Amino acid sequence: MTASIPDDVTPNATTDLDNPDYYINRELSLLQFNLRVLEQAMDERQPLMERLNFLLIFSSNMDEFFEIRVAGLQNRLQTNTGQPTLDGMLPGDILKRISAIVHEAVTRQYHILNDILLPALASEGVHFLRRENWTSEQETWVKRYFRDQIYPVLTPIALDPAHPFPRLVNKSLNFIVSLDGKDAFGRQTGLAIVPAPRSLPRLIRIPDDICDDGNDNFVFLSSMIHAHVSDLFPGMKATGCYQFRVTRNADMEVDEDVDDLALALKGELLMRRYGDEVRLEVADNCPRHLIEYLLQKFELGEEDLYEVNGPVNLARMFTDVKRPRLRYTPFTPRVPARIKNAESIFDVVDQGDILLNHPFESFNPVVNYLAEAARDPKVLAIKQTLYRTGTNSEILDHLETAARNGKEVTAVVELRARFDEESNIEGARRLQEAGAIVVYGIVGYKTHSKMMLIIRRDANGNIRRYAHMGTGNYHTKTTKLYTDYGLLTSDEGLCQDVHKIFLELTGMGKAARLKQLMHSPFTLHSGLLELIDFETQEALAGRKARIIAKVNSLTDPQIMQALYRASQAGVPIDLIVRGMCCLRPGLPGVSDNIRVRSIIGRFLEHTRVHYFHHGGEERIYLSSADWMERNLINRVETCFPINDPKLRERILYEGLEVYLQDNSQAWLLQSDGSYLRAPFNEGEPLITAQQVLLERLT
Structure with a gap:
């Protein structure tokens, strides 16, 4: 959307800064970010597998874009709450613009995949094998793998009055199959749905002894199912098999006026898998009458349909290929010299603040800070906010240890961190069982701040405070992938402010008067x-x-x-x-x-x-x-x-x-x-x- 700039704009106080022409629509701006990610797949200065990863990240980002942004716009449109945004656009106009941009982007994405990246990877010995290119040995191995690993867990669903169209999970891989003939009961349904269980990998590596060529050879799960789908319908013939998936509204609305937020969220997590449909992706060779059938079943329009030339779930193509020249050069995050060989991090922090620039500098000092506090008899209490920590979290391990060691551990766990609700609920349960005090922050306000406070008695018996504050989460995986800052400090003014915020989060009263923090x-x-x-x-x-x-x-x-x-x-x-x-x-x-x-x-x-x-x-x-x-x-x-x-x-x-x-x-x-x-x-x-x-x- 191009701004229309009035001719009489002057740099003075009379300029109407509410003019919609001065602002960019937020959804369209976020879409532009995703397009920049997609373009990284075309950057020849990037290693080939990393270019492929950018293509897959684009898919993952677009999934969330539809689950949250597009779903929200559709909801506003349907509930007639579509007031103009700051930029003056209405929900219907935004959705039309999104549809046009995304359709063009998806076409480009699959062109990059099929015509640029896959041939380039093949020249480097990384092959994603299509069915028509399988050797006889590969066909035999695929048939055996299908029989032993895939067939036992598939559940084909014939469509007839006793078997209505199934309720399919958000973003799950499915196949619509056209059939010829009658089944064992004499039924001639003509159509069936085959969901691919999420427990199955979407990309399977063919063993090296089958492909003795020194290459990395992969087969898509979808190709295996396509090749052997008739085996699921004995006595019948599959005349067509076409992959599709539906994207649903995944935003959760939880009534804040509940007795147990964790329990309420557990119920909503189940509903997230079956929210309203917002997008249909289907193989581009699927016959038109089957596409229209699926659109009708999901109550979607043509603007919500995306016909793709390849796998419908590219985000599941992430794979580990041991070819260093196709990857970024690995590196070892630095540990600052001041704390590298220190006996106690507390002694070092007493001498001055420590700044950590992740991922270039290691997150381990933060983890070790907490680990030392958990076993230090001089530490009396630990307070920490937890927004995203991951399922296998060293941070949670050390907090559990601290609680079991008799420290007063207080964790402010934000249960509503989008797409991390389940792991946060589990983390809260672990901490509670260890004896920690767990609170869920403030009703109506997500606790997104990143703070840790350690209360310690020094050698003279005086109480000292130590803090860690950061721009990123206490998640050891993302600290290797995201740029973030962390500060270890014993500055009394900063630590007092952090302490006051924790009291604000766990207690009640007026807003804390802080000296340094905003x-x-x-x-x-x-x-x-x-x-x-x-x-x-x-x-x-x-x-x-x-x-x-x-x-x-x-x-x-x-x-x-x-x-x-x-x-x-x-x-x-x-x-x-x-x-x-x-x-x-x-x-x-x-x-x-x-x-x-x-x-x-x-x-x-x-x-x-x-x-x-x-x-x-x-x-x-x-x-x-x-x-x-x-x-x-x-x-x-x-x-x-x-x-x-x-x-x-x-x-x-x-x-x-x-x-x-x-x-x-x-x-x-x-x-x-x-x-x-x-x-x-x-x-x-x-x-x-x-x-x-x-x-x-x-």
Whole structure:
């Protein structure tokens, strides 16, 4: 959607900053992010298997996009709650635009897969074998594998009055089969559905002794079922077999006024698998009458139909191929020298704050921090927020150990972390059984802040506080894949603030009065607005002003309007926004001084870093919150200052400046909402921010 810019826009207070033309639709902006991910599959500077992974990540992202974003828009349309958004678009218009963009993107995705990546991988000895290319030995092995491993767990469902169309699980792989002949009971139904159990792998490696060619050879589960589907219907002939899957609304609505939130969520988790249908994907060789039959059964329209030339569930194609040249070069995250051989992390933290830049620097010091606290007799209490931890979590293990060792362990577990609800419920149960105090945060506000507080008695008998605060989750897997910051500190002011927030989360009373931290839903939103306004006033007074911010998303109207006013005053503003950005840069008289870039690379950019010149008293903050209404208004979030000048200098370069120099993986947002790759001129050095940090920190 291209902005229509009025001719009479001037950089003054009379500009109507509510003008819808000044904003980009958030769903379309998120869709643009996913398109940037897709384009990584075409980047020949990336290793081949990593290019394939970007293609699969696009599929996974689009699944969630339909489950949450498209489902929400359809719900608003059906319930007649479709008021215009900030950008002036109505739900129906947004859905039409999404359908047009995604249909084009899916066609491109399968073209990249079939015509570019699979042939390139085959030339490197990685083969995804089609049925027509199987050798006789491979056919024999596939037949045996189907008979022994697949056939016993398949349940074909004939469609007749006694067997109505089954209720199929969200995103499950299924086949619609046309049949000829009669079954054992003399029935001639003509159609059947064959669901593929989720317990079966979607990609099966053929053993090396069957393919003695030194290659990695894979067969799709769907191909095996296609080849032997008639075996499921003795005495009948399958005249056609076509894969399909349906995507459903996976957003959960839980009544906050319940006696047991965990119990209520368990019920909703079951319902998530069978929400309203929002998308149908089907093989592009499926006959039209069967497609129309499926659309009718799922009550979907043509705009919800996606005919694909290949597997309908690309997200399940992730596989481990042991070919180093096709993968990113592995690296070992660095452990800072100060704590590498230290006997006690507490002693090191007493000497000064420790900054960790993940994944370039290891997350192990945080895990070891907690492990040491769990067994240290001087530690009295541990308090921690848990948003996403994973199912096999060392963090949970150490908290359990601490509780069993008699420490006062308090865990604020956010049960409503989307798609992690089940593992969080299980984690909460484990901690409760170990004797920890488990609370679920504040009704109506997700607890998204990342904090750990350790209460310890020193050698003189005095109580000391130690904290860890971060921009990312306590999830040891994502700390290897996401860029995030963590701070280990014993700064009394910071630790007191963290302590007050924990008391706020577990008790009742007025909002905590904090000395250094800003936290939502109380002071973070207003604090950011004040910091932006300070730069605005500095610029208006003719003094130097500067704003640099790195966030995952920017959608909050008041923040965007404050940035527009700062730009009008002449403040140079650089925004590094990975995903959604509803602000339009480069609008004459409105956002001339704002530049927005997005970095898409090996690691998912997840840090939230804010820099303000602040009259020469440079201020740098790290935060758990994005600049979105949900984070600043409807969640518990923290934003903490970096007090150590050396650490501020580090973050300014590592967290911001190097990303502004990136001319390899950077995309620049245009005022019409599109993105262009950052220009690279011959003779200039190629700068990849993430690679610079790998070389600098590992």
